[in-house]
Amino acid sequence: MGAREVGLPMRVASPEPAGLPDQVTIWEVGARDGLQNESEVVPLEVKLEFLRRLADAGLVVLEATSFVHPKWVPQLADATELLAGLDPAPGARYPVLVPNERGLERALDAQVRDIAIFASATETFAQRNLNSGLDSQFAMFDPVVSRAVGEGIAVRGYLSMCFGDPWEGPVPVEQVVTAGKRLLEMGCFQLSLGDTIGVATPGHVEALLRAFRVAGVDVGRLAVHFHDTYGQALANTWTALRHGVSTVDSSAGGLGGCPYAGSATGNLATEDLVWMLEGLGIEHGVDLEALVATSTWMAEQLGRPSPSAVVKALGS
Ligand code: HMG
Numbered sequence: 001m002g003a004r005e006v007g008l009p010m011r012v013a014s015p016e017p018a019g020l021p022d023q024v025t026i027w028e029v030g031a032r033d034g035l036q037n038e039s040e041v042v043p044l045e046v047k048l049e050f051l052r053r054l055a056d057a058g059l060v061v062l063e064a065t066s067f068v069h070p071k072w073v074p075q076l077a078d079a080t081e082l083l084a085g086l087d088p089a090p091g092a093r094y095p096v097l098v099p100n101e102r103g104l105e106r107a108l109d110a111q112v113r114d115i116a117i118f119a120s121a122t123e124t125f126a127q128r129n130l131n132s133g134l135d136s137q138f139a140m141f142d143p144v145v146s147r148a149v150g151e152g153i154a155v156r157g158y159l160s161m162c163f164g165d166p167w168e169g170p171v172p173v174e175q176v177v178t179a180g181k182r183l184l185e186m187g188c189f190q191l192s193l194g195d196t197i198g199v200a201t202p203g204h205v206e207a208l209l210r211a212f213r214v215a216g217v218d219v220g221r222l223a224v225h226f227h228d229t230y231g232q233a234l235a236n237t238w239t240a241l242r243h244g245v246s247t248v249d250s251s252a253g254g255l256g257g258c259p260y261a262g263s264a265t266g267n268l269a270t271e272d273l274v275w276m277l278e279g280l281g282i283e284h285g286v287d288l289e290a291l292v293a294t295s296t297w298m299a300e301q302l303g304r305p306s307p308s309a310v311v312k313a314l315g316s
């Protein structure tokens, strides 16, 4: 049965809508987080076509690539060529990941106006992902943020391993809040809380959001970034929405993983998110049928089916 026969879910708002936003910004990470872990290099034209189709489906924040060391993430070694070949959709933003000053130079050369730095809430992942440390990573980011902000570039801060870390186990909430506040105080306009290995559950999400609130952080500056390893991403997102979060990261078709966290699987699928938002009557701006067609096409390019439940249900 295809999308046309099923239509969209019946709109039934939450019985207690007080905590739910009217509108959610979907931060689409498919082209970056979704592809960075693919072992076979995806051709540049396929990446460009993917981004074009995602924009055509109505997504307006499209994380495009990373200016990291090409040896660390070979899949995204074509970042400069990708941005040169991009035909930006009107009104769309194409943020890129930047870890250090060298990455910022490359991003500025490519005329980027939106970047994201990515920190770790744990020592081990800071070492493995950034060749740095829980404390020393901030010295790497500081000049990046001050220069970028000075040039009028929007800087998002990611914080990984906010819930659990494969080497260190559960991560104390206070440790996450301390690291997250440092990114905001440094000048990031937004902090995306990453469940890099997908171990969070709704109660933990609630505890972390409360802790940020108690620490004086406005929930309007927080976004959530759930991987779906244990099937909790949508439940966690629902919890975050109920606590006032209105920016949600997801990847089309549920693509994704992190090359430096072996246990990380795909992100929350954008289709699964859109289905839930649609049912709740929350504005999202996405044409679900076009998005499912895009993820079905991308799955063919990658040679394996999408793990998204909604793509499976609606895809042809
Ligand atoms: P390093 O090896 O310590 O770098 O890597 P370095 O500063 O010692 O420099 C060594 C050489 O690399 C130098 O060249 C630099 O110029 C060059 P040489 O002088 O030897 O010829 N170099 C660069 N070249 C190009 N672009 C650059 C760059 N930087 C240095 N940006 C580094 C440190 C941070 C660069 C490295 O660890 C790295 O690239 N890490 C990125 C890992 C990554 O991309 N992980 C995935 C993204 S994070 C994620 O997925 C989580 C997230 O989704 C949220 C969640 O799920 O939790 C965001």
Ligand code: MG
Pocket: 033, 194, 196, 225, 227, 257, 258, 267
């Ligand atoms: Mg991620």
